[in-house]
Amino acid sequence: MWQELREELHPKGLEVVTVALDLKGVETAGRWIEAAAPRHPSLIDRAHTVDELFGVVNVPNGVWIDEQGVIVRPAEPAFPRRAAFRDRPRPQPQDLDPYQAEVLQEARRIRTQPERYTEALQDWAERGPDSPFALTPDEVLSRSGERGADRSRAAAHFELAQHLWREGRETEAVPHFRAARRLQPANWTYKRQAWVLANRFQAPTDVFEGDWLSDVRAIGAENYYPKLDMPEPTA
Amino acid sequence: MILTEPRVRRDDFTARTGWHFEPEGACRGDLCVSLPEAPGEWLDAAVLSERLRMPLIHDEAAGLWGLGPESLGRVLQTAEAPDLTLPDWKGEPFALSSLRGSKVLLLAWASW
Numbered sequence: 001m002w003q004e005l006r007e008e009l010h011p012k013g014l015e016v017v018t019v020a021l022d023l024k025g026v027e028t029a030g031r032w033i034e035a036a037a038p039r040h041p042s043l044i045d046r047a048h049t050v051d052e053l054f055g056v057v058n059v060p061n062g063v064w065i066d067e068q069g070v071i072v073r074p075a076e077p078a079f080p081r082r083a084a085f086r087d088r089p090r091p092q093p094q095d096l097d098p099y100q101a102e103v104l105q106e107a108r109r110i111r112t113q114p115e116r117y118t119e120a121l122q123d124w125a126e127r128g129p130d131s132p133f134a135l136t137p138d139e140v141l142s143r144s145g146e147r148g149a150d151r152s153r154a155a156a157h158f159e160l161a162q163h164l165w166r167e168g169r170e171t172e173a174v175p176h177f178r179a180a181r182r183l184q185p186a187n188w189t190y191k192r193q194a195w196v197l198a199n200r201f202q203a204p205t206d207v208f209e210g211d212w213l214s215d216v217r218a219i220g221a222e223n224y225y226p227k228l229d230m231p232e233p234t235a
Numbered sequence: 236m237i238l239t240e241p242r243v244r245r246d247d248f249t250a251r252t253g254w255h256f257e258p259e260g261a262c263r264g265d266l267c268v269s270l271p272e273a274p275g276e277w278l279d280a281a282v283l284s285e286r287l288r289m290p291l292i293h294d295e296a297a298g299l300w301g302l303g304p305e306s307l308g309r310v311l312q313t314a315e316a317p318d319l320t321l322p323d324w325k326g327e328p329f330a331l332s333s334l335r336g337s338k339v340l341l342l343a344w345a346s347w
Contacts, residue, residue: 002342014338017331019321021345026324028346033324041329043321045343053253053317055310056343065316065339069332074311078342125338137314144311147304153290156303160294163237172297189345196347 001080005118006040013067014125016040021048021059021189023162023197047162051189052155055145058188058225062117064124064134072124072134074144077225079114099203103213109221113228120230132231143229154184165197174207181209188224191215238300241280241291248278252304253317254287261287264313316341 006016017040020029025046033042050056054063055075062078065071096104124131135143161176177194184190195202195211202212216224236243236251248254254261260269261283268286280302284291290303305312320330331339 001344002340014340015334016340016342017329017334018342018344020324021343022347030324032346042324043329044324045321049319049321050341050343052304053319054341054343059343059345061343063316063341063343065331065334065341067336067338069316069335071311071314071316075343078340121340128338140314141309141311144309146308147306147310148308149288149290149306152288152303152306153292154303156290156292156301159237159303160292160297160299160301163299164294164297169297172294176294176301189343192345192347202347 001036002040003036003038005080005121006038009122009125010040012125014121017043019043019045019050021045021050021056021193023048023165023193046166047159048189048193051158051187055147056189057145057184057186062121064121066128066134070137071140072129074135074140076143076228077113077117079112079117081114081118097201097203099213100201103201106213106216106221110216110224111222111227112225116228116230120228150183151187154180154187154190157183158190161194170197178209185215236302238280238302239298241293241300242277243280243283243302245274245276245278248283254305264315266307266312 002016002018018038020043022029022044023046025044029044058077060078061075063071063075064073120133124133128134157176158180161173161180164173164176180190181194191210192202192212194208198205198207204211204214245256254263256274257267259267261267270286271282280291280300283289284302287305288307289305292301316331318330318332320328323329331341
């Protein structure tokens with residue numbers, strides 16, 4: 001998915017590092033990576049460490065880091081030229097689970113801004129600190145999002161949940177997944193990671209509260225990804 | 236981070252959270268938070284919880300503690316990127332810091 005853009009920008013001094021947030025690791029993420037045959041580092045984050053360290057709350061999310069290791073854009077929605085979910089294999093209508101069919105319908109209403117994002121990334125690759133898309137450290141901190149007591153508690157519960165689930169202690173993990181969603185309902189990586197463990201379509205179950213469709217409809221699909229906060233591209 | 240007792244090795248804590256220890260206390264970026272006493276090899280999780288506003292959640296039945304990230308206002312206290320090391324999909328460890336000198340797009344995605 002990112003391979004083509006990476007090949008284009010790598011000669012300009014930019015490397016792409018993908019991180020798969022997947023509790024089941026290569027078991028679930030591996031086939032996507034293998035199919036993409038990336039030449040860039042493709043990492044596996046079974047504990048969602050990146051969520052906590054960089055403030056990621058949905059995927060795909062990108063963080064820009066300059067040559068000195070300084071973040072110049074904190075976590076925000078990131079799109080290659082096409083959004084990943086639009087390129088996934090399309091099931092034939094007769095194969096569709098009714099819930100899945102509704103999800104696909106709803107997903108069409110999600111706002112993605114691939115052209116905007118890739119233009120900005122290209123500009124930064126070429127112009128570095130002179131790019132209007134590179135932010136100052138103060139702007140980076142300010143945009144990194146608030147983390148109060150509830151958000152921190154959500155992270156602690158989510159980590160316990162994943163740890164217990166990976167150890168096969170699924171019943172003990174469930175209350176922690178539920179607590180994470182309750183404490184930080186806007187964190188889609190927490191919710192979706194939990195839902196998919198109980199149902200591959202992230203449909204309603206008795207195990208977890210909420211489901212993809214209901215939670216997306218509650219906020220409106222157009223708000224699933226915040227609008228990119230970027231200046232108008234330069235001509 | 237996950238603890239099996241309410242204390243944590245200083246080096247493990249620094250590796251996982253980026254907080255390191257100076258004479259002034261626990262520091263990250265330009266921010267230092269004072270501690271009641273100079274830390275030894277082991278840190279008391281309850282002290283870290285109180286001083287750095289890190290929630291400490293005890294799951295008694297599971298025999299585990301979860302020490303969450305600091306809640307000091309913003310997710311990032313410094314624009315310096317955390318020193319992240321994760322396995323690549325073949326299992327080899329990869330340190331983000333090995334890419335110093337390049338611009339990096341760190342891209343979080345998921346199979347779900």
